[in-house]
Amino acid sequence: MKQRFGVFLSVGLALLSANCAASKAANIASSKMDSDPVVAGSVTSTPKEAGAAHPGRNGPLQPEERRLAEAAWRYIVNNTQAETGLVNAADSYPSTTMWDTASAIGAIVSAEGLGLITREEASSRLAPILDTLARIPLFRGICPNKAYNTITAQPVTYSNQPGEIGCSALDVGRALFWMRVVQQRHPELAGKAEAAVAHWKPGNLVRDGSLYGTAPKGEKEFEYLQEGRLGYEEYGAKAFRLWGFDAAKAARAEPYGLISLYGVRLPYDARDPRSTGAHNYVVTESYVLDGIEYGWDEHDDTSSGPFEHTSGWIARAAERIYEVQKRRFERTGILTARTEHQLAGAPYFVYDTVYSDGMPWATITDTGEVHPEASAVALKGAIGLWVLWQTDYTDRLFAAVKDAYDPAKGIYEGLLEKDGSRIAAFTANNNGIILESLLYKLEGKILRPTAASTPVSTISSATFRRPAAGAMPRVAAPVAAPSPVPSKQVEIAAEAPWPTLGDEAMGRVAWTYFVNNTQGTTGLVNAVDGYPSTTMWDAASGIGAVVAAEGLGLIGRDEAERRLRKALDTFGSIKLFAGLCPNKVYDTRTARPTNYSNQPAEIGCSAIDIGRMLIWLRIAGNRYPHLSEKIAEVVRYWKVSGLVRDGELYGVHRSGRQAPQFLQEGRLGYEEYSARGFALWGMDISRAAAPEPCEIVRVEGVPIMEDKRGGKGEEGINAVVTENHILDLIEVGGSDPSQPWHVAQWSRTQGNNIVLAQRKRFERTGILTARTEHQLDEAPNFVYDAVLSQGTAFATQDVNGKPVGKAAAIATKAAIGIAALWPDAYGNRLLAEVRELFDPKRGFFEGRLEAGELIRARTANTNGILLAILLYRRAGSILAWSLGTPQQ
Numbered sequence: 001m002k003q004r005f006g007v008f009l010s011v012g013l014a015l016l017s018a019n020c021a022a023s024k025a026a027n028i029a030s031s032k033m034d035s036d037p038v039v040a041g042s043v044t045s046t047p048k049e050a051g052a053a054h055p056g057r058n059g060p061l062q063p064e065e066r067r068l069a070e071a072a073w074r075y076i077v078n079n080t081q082a083e084t085g086l087v088n089a090a091d092s093y094p095s096t097t098m099w100d101t102a103s104a105i106g107a108i109v110s111a112e113g114l115g116l117i118t119r120e121e122a123s124s125r126l127a128p129i130l131d132t133l134a135r136i137p138l139f140r141g142i143c144p145n146k147a148y149n150t151i152t153a154q155p156v157t158y159s160n161q162p163g164e165i166g167c168s169a170l171d172v173g174r175a176l177f178w179m180r181v182v183q184q185r186h187p188e189l190a191g192k193a194e195a196a197v198a199h200w201k202p203g204n205l206v207r208d209g210s211l212y213g214t215a216p217k218g219e220k221e222f223e224y225l226q227e228g229r230l231g232y233e234e235y236g237a238k239a240f241r242l243w244g245f246d247a248a249k250a251a252r253a254e255p256y257g258l259i260s261l262y263g264v265r266l267p268y269d270a271r272d273p274r275s276t277g278a279h280n281y282v283v284t285e286s287y288v289l290d291g292i293e294y295g296w297d298e299h300d301d302t303s304s305g306p307f308e309h310t311s312g313w314i315a316r317a318a319e320r321i322y323e324v325q326k327r328r329f330e331r332t333g334i335l336t337a338r339t340e341h342q343l344a345g346a347p348y349f350v351y352d353t354v355y356s357d358g359m360p361w362a363t364i365t366d367t368g369e370v371h372p373e374a375s376a377v378a379l380k381g382a383i384g385l386w387v388l389w390q391t392d393y394t395d396r397l398f399a400a401v402k403d404a405y406d407p408a409k410g411i412y413e414g415l416l417e418k419d420g421s422r423i424a425a426f427t428a429n430n431n432g433i434i435l436e437s438l439l440y441k442l443e444g445k446i447l448r449p450t451a452a453s454t455p456v457s458t459i460s461s462a463t464f465r466r467p468a469a470g471a472m473p474r475v476a477a478p479v480a481a482p483s484p485v486p487s488k489q490v491e492i493a494a495e496a497p498w499p500t501l502g503d504e505a506m507g508r509v510a511w512t513y514f515v516n517n518t519q520g521t522t523g524l525v526n527a528v529d530g531y532p533s534t535t536m537w538d539a540a541s542g543i544g545a546v547v548a549a550e551g552l553g554l555i556g557r558d559e560a561e562r563r564l565r566k567a568l569d570t571f572g573s574i575k576l577f578a579g580l581c582p583n584k585v586y587d588t589r590t591a592r593p594t595n596y597s598n599q600p601a602e603i604g605c606s607a608i609d610i611g612r613m614l615i616w617l618r619i620a621g622n623r624y625p626h627l628s629e630k631i632a633e634v635v636r637y638w639k640v641s642g643l644v645r646d647g648e649l650y651g652v653h654r655s656g657r658q659a660p661q662f663l664q665e666g667r668l669g670y671e672e673y674s675a676r677g678f679a680l681w682g683m684d685i686s687r688a689a690a691p692e693p694c695e696i697v698r699v700e701g702v703p704i705m706e707d708k709r710g711g712k713g714e715e716g717i718n719a720v721v722t723e724n725h726i727l728d729l730i731e732v733g734g735s736d737p738s739q740p741w742h743v744a745q746w747s748r749t750q751g752n753n754i755v756l757a758q759r760k761r762f763e764r765t766g767i768l769t770a771r772t773e774h775q776l777d778e779a780p781n782f783v784y785d786a787v788l789s790q791g792t793a794f795a796t797q798d799v800n801g802k803p804v805g806k807a808a809a810i811a812t813k814a815a816i817g818i819a820a821l822w823p824d825a826y827g828n829r830l831l832a833e834v835r836e837l838f839d840p841k842r843g844f845f846e847g848r849l850e851a852g853e854l855i856r857a858r859t860a861n862t863n864g865i866l867l868a869i870l871l872y873r874r875a876g877s878i879l880a881w882s883l884g885t886p887q888q
Contacts, residue, residue: 033264033323034686037316038253043296045307045315048390054295054306054444056388061114061438064402068383068411069438072431073116075410076107079428085128086150090342091409091426094150095160098171103432105129105178106446109185110435113443123186130182130192133175134199140222142204143167143214144175169211169227172202173236177293177447180242184448197243206240209249229278230256230269231286234314238290241299242447253313259746260690261360262327263647266320267313268355279368282355284325285339285433287318288384292437295445302449322385324354326393328361332693334417335400337381342413342425343374350374358749359705360691370703372696376414376423379404380433387437503870506835507552510870513843513863514545523566524588528775529842529858532588533598536609539586541864543567543616544731547623547882548867551875561624568627571634578660580652581605582638607649607665610640611674615731615879618680622882635681644678647687667718668694668707672747673728680879691746699793700760702753705746706788717801719786722758723772723865725751726817730868733877754787755818759826761794767850769794770815770830775846775857776807783807809855811847812837813865820869 045055052058061069079088087104089096096104105126112122132153139145145155146165157163179197183190205212213227228236228250237250257270269280290296296309296318309315325336338361340351347365352375356362363375382401386394404422405411410431413423436446517526525542527534534542543564550560570591577583583593584606595601617635621628643650651665666674668691675688693708707718728747758769771785771794780798785808789795796808815834819827837854838844843863846855868878875881 033320034260034684036258036265036267037320038256038267038313039316041312042304042308042310043312043315045309047307054440055291057386057390057441060442065438065441066114067407068402068405069111069114069116069435071405071407071409072107072411072435073111074408075426075428075431076104076111078409080104080125081150083151084132084153085125086132086148086153087428088150089428093160095147095156095158096150096428097147098144098168098175100428100432101129101133102171102174102178103429105175105182107428107432107435109178109181109446110432110439112185113439114435123189126182126186126189127192130189130196133196134192136199138199138201139164139167139214140220142201142222144172144200146171164216166215166222167205167213169205169213169240170232170236172200172205173211173239174289175200176202176239176243180239180450181446184450202240202243203245206245206247206250209246211236211240211247211250227278229271229280230267231282231317233269234311235286235290238294238299238311259355259360260686261324261355261692262331262690263686264320264324264327265686266324266355267317279351279357279364279366281340281351281353282321283339283351283353284321284337284378284381284384287314287321288339288381288388288437289433290314291318291388291445292384292440293446295447297445306444318388321354322389325385326391329393329396335377335397336417337377337385337397338375339378339381341376341378341380341423341430342427344424347371347374352376352378358746359696359703360694360746362696362703370696370698373416373418375417377401377417378414378430379411380430380437381414383434383437387441503873504552504554507549507554507867507870509838509840510843510863510866511545511549511554512841513858513860514542514549516842517860518542518563519588522570522588522591523563523568524570524586524591525860526588527860531598533585533594533596534588534860535585536582536606536613538860538864539567539571540609540613540616541861543613543620545860545864545867547616547620548864548871548878551623551871551878551881552867557624561627564620564624564627565630568630568634572630572637575602576638577602577605577652578654580639580660581643582610584609602654604654604660605643605652607643607651607678608670608674610638610643611649611677612727614640614677614681618677619731619879619882622879640678640681641683644683644685644688647684647689649675649678649685649688667709668705669720669724669747669750673724676728676732691750697788697791699757699788700764702757702760704753704757704788705750706791717784717789717797717799719773719784719789719795719797720754721772721784721786722751722754722770722811722814722817725754726814726821726869727865729821730817730872730878732879751821755822755826757787758818762826762829768810768830768833769850770810770818770834770847771808772811772814774809774811774813774855774862775859777855777857780804785809785811806849806851808850809847810834810850811862812844813847813862813869815847816866817869820873 076087079091086096086101088094089100108122108125111117112119136144136148136153137155144167146168147156147158149156149160154162155164157165179193182193211227212224214222214224217223230253233250237247240247253267255270256267258265258267266282268282295306296311296315297304298310301310304310328334328336338352338354342349350363350365350371352363356364363371377400379401382397386398401415404415410426411434413425413427413430415422514525517529524534524539526532527538546560546563549555550557574582574586574591575593582605584603585594585596587594587598592600593602595603617631621631649665649671650662652660653663654660666688671688672691675685678685691705694705695708696703697706704720706720725747758771761767761769771787773784775782783796783798783804785796787794789797790801796804798804810833812834815830819831837848843858844866846857846859846862848854871878
């Protein structure tokens, strides 16, 4: 895989190791990076130096820091409009938002605190802004419009054309914070601030403890829409509460999920972007602002010291945001300080995230379009991290960005990750946040302890139009970019929602494979029809087939237990490879180790294959409690914990007479799926479970995550296929009670986009596409039929990554899985293509070549997966079903 090298990637491994060894302890003393940070209670920081007055960096500005401050202030001077006092949000462009206006107010307050301007100048600049904010026309008379012309103070669209586009509760929240700070630091302006806030009618944006923005609905109507996701929502809620409004629900971290990246468990908003239309960006800015402005304290905290943080979970989450970016640098050499930022050209603004919509390190627009080329070290993010964490890593960040300014225009927006070049854009938000960050270094948190106010205005429920469950006006596919103009457009006609050959009949056909291919002496199932050999992966498909057949009523419970008991007896006595772990292949008649040609041999262990088996053994133990202890004995006998090291999965390989070698095993998709099996048995797979390292590649205009590691053979090629996402969703789904974290969201998002790319290929070319690994009738016998592999779209390769011609196929298991999990017209079209591909006495065939020829091979994997899909259609997540808690 081609690697990206530039200013931020050209760091030697030795230097990285030295930097890692020298880095100082984490700032939040009680923080464990693999624990759940969202717990009640305060948390304390450890001072870095004796006499420190607050966490992070302390003391007056040094010369290079003051030069940054002076450049940031130059932006404010250049962009202040005399008519209104408002400051342009972007250099020389006469438009602003309430958020950017708040940043400009913060810049003035901070410039005074840093000694860049006098108190009199600060007051003379603040007064006209406050007067303007107290008279701006409101959206439909209920709340500030999202954008205003800075010269006229009239409502405008984002393209600065006259118009009303709705209200943003989060933007108003940031403005409320700085109104309170103005009252504290400029009592002579307190009345003006109070009048401005009263004019905004902020009570209209709070209901039942939640924050609501508004959007136009026709010329006169409008609707209220729940606003805010984890991080920004709580930050905005604090400011509303600071003014006495009840935003308690918005202030709570719920609902949230956890994702593990580089061994750091990060909280993210668990509301599904597909149903809400709102992306769940995880970025630096909101957590940095909470630290700088509130000291990670509650809005009404008047007594805690500077090293005690009463917003404990936010402080812990902020520490994780810092830590994961530091670890990304240590692992990849890419300096990282990610947050939303402006661009000098289209698309002009991106959310440069740590995690969003199931994808780590995604750089996307507000519509979900992906722009990895716009990934950057954001200046406000870097300086914010630098003032809050005094570490070697933030020293490195500061060294990289300290000269990124134009003394005549301000501080640049950021430095692109790809080559270190400056983003030639200047904004009020970037320059304002940097000024307040530098003020934090001098003073500590910006908000001074005072009691919260009573609301400045109230609103009765009679005049409030209750919103409809927080739905947004449009539903966007997660992080999906616009498709290219097709060279050949194909209409997808709707088919019947499921074949006339119903689930039970399909299940009976698939079950015939196992009736015909189960060896009476061992209970093992042939991986390929009539061929007495199996892998642990295919053996897992055999276990799954028995469980699913019983769940579907194709066999009785007694028969299922009898078949499973026979296989378990064999599994508990098979010869292990070098006494370490199950061999990769066994003869199904004798249960003796073999090579892939079914000749007696010990060739190593596959952690990926065993991970799949562990999922099905856990499901079987749940479903058949009488067998649970026998299953546990098998798992102990296999010594599976030896395949996990430092949170990673390791297979074992031996070439010739060499001693066994442990090799990291698995690439993006299969690695995370199999890791869930080990986690179900209590093993630490934190690194294997994280979808990293990866980069985003467009296939048919759709963003697909691809493993950045190279590799082939024993390590695994980085093929992106459909199968592992189907398995993850049907077998485990989003509810895994053994794991406090889950990877279901990223897997679902990746699966969505894999299916979307295949549909778009069909629309463009007319080639029906359902790609995954599959068997062939002839050499090389097995191929990875990928959506993306080694940087090539729709590649078909052997296990060593060598291209294989004329082997691309519509895989039966992939087509039926897509139809079950993504039930739309395209899924129905795929289903119609493969539903007759079976021998009623032998089972389903592997698929049909894209060229049209039937693949006549039949396998345990395809037929076993088909049975599992049918059980999923009936019961939802099979793991949840096995526990007696079915979920649709």
